[in-house]
Amino acid sequence: MKDYTYDNFRDDLQKLNILKPDAILAIARGGLTLAHHLAEIFDIREVFTINAVSYEKTQKKETIDIFNIPNLHSYKNILIVDDISDSGETFKKVLKILKEKYKNLNFKTLAIFYKPSSKFKPDFYFQETNEWIRFFWEKY
Amino acid sequence: MKDYTYDNFRDDLQKLNILKPDAILAIARGGLTLAHHLAEIFDIREVFTINAVSYEKTQKKETIDIFNIPNLHSYKNILIVDDISDSGETFKKVLKILKEKYKNLNFKTLAIFYKPSSKFKPDFYFQETNEWIRFFWEKY
Numbered sequence: 001m002k003d004y005t006y007d008n009f010r011d012d013l014q015k016l017n018i019l020k021p022d023a024i025l026a027i028a029r030g031g032l033t034l035a036h037h038l039a040e041i042f043d044i045r046e047v048f049t050i051n052a053v054s055y056e057k058t059q060k061k062e063t064i065d066i067f068n069i070p071n072l073h074s075y076k077n078i079l080i081v082d083d084i085s086d087s088g089e090t091f092k093k094v095l096k097i098l099k100e101k102y103k104n105l106n107f108k109t110l111a112i113f114y115k116p117s118s119k120f121k122p123d124f125y126f127q128e129t130n131e132w133i134r135f136f137w138e139k140y
Numbered sequence: 141m142k143d144y145t146y147d148n149f150r151d152d153l154q155k156l157n158i159l160k161p162d163a164i165l166a167i168a169r170g171g172l173t174l175a176h177h178l179a180e181i182f183d184i185r186e187v188f189t190i191n192a193v194s195y196e197k198t199q200k201k202e203t204i205d206i207f208n209i210p211n212l213h214s215y216k217n218i219l220i221v222d223d224i225s226d227s228g229e230t231f232k233k234v235l236k237i238l239k240e241k242y243k244n245l246n247f248k249t250l251a252i253f254y255k256p257s258s259k260f261k262p263d264f265y266f267q268e269t270n271e272w273i274r275f276f277w278e279k280y
Contacts, residue, residue, distance in 0.1 A: 006146040032175060047168045
């Protein structure tokens with residue numbers, strides 16, 4: 001297991017090299033703190049959330065509920081953010097739903113961590129890892 | 141001006157003495173990081189956001205737009221969170237709108253900082269201050 005501290009997070013944010021989007025969409029809960037910091041960096045107020053909750057149906061089967069899809073019609077370039085692309089199922093399902101609903105928008109994805117075993121590779125990520133990550137907001 | 145660091149935030153979160161709500165509603169952007177951490181503390185996935193953007197019309201007049209009101213019908217006790225109750229107008233307007241829409245829900249409010257000059261006093265707050273606060277997520 002690897003601890004990901006707030007200082008690590010700040011270091012990673014310094015390396016950010018992404019064009020300013022029209023809106024940031026955080027996948028809740030994991031993407032909330034990242035979205036908040038990115039909104040400050042990009043100086044934009046258009047920060048929205050979408051909820052994703054995954055259930056393990058069986059040991060091999062994962063089901064993900066996506067809800068609270070925000071109204072994004074006024075925007076063009078959307079940056080979807082989450083803490084980690086682990087199995088990759090959350091990003092995959094969120095993108096699928098959003099692309100169906102908003103056919104003319106450009107979606108880019110950013111995760112702090114990307115696992116090579118993930119079925120989804122974000123457009124941007126800070127670190128690649130095979131480890132279990134304990135994020136600073138989880139340490140209670 | 142006073143710097144509010146991530147360590148200060150962690151210290152404040154330790155003092156938290158609030159009953160677990162059914163859902164957390166973050167006022168975006170200011171409440172996002174707080175909501176994320178609270179969701180971990182309370183171990184709940186029901187974290188939603190509402191957007192508040194304030195414009196200074198004149199030096200004395202502030203207008204606040206509230207949008208993306210989430211569906212809260214399945215819940216009873218909602219904790220609304222923001223970074224600071226400064227003028228207090230944001231909390232006041234968000235509460236007014238939510239109470240009109242959801243007459244049977246219980247709303248409680250939490251801010252990290254409360255200014256005595258605020259027109260609104262949150263049910264809970266970590267610190268009272270008269271200073272200008274620079275939050276850790278703002279330091280870019």
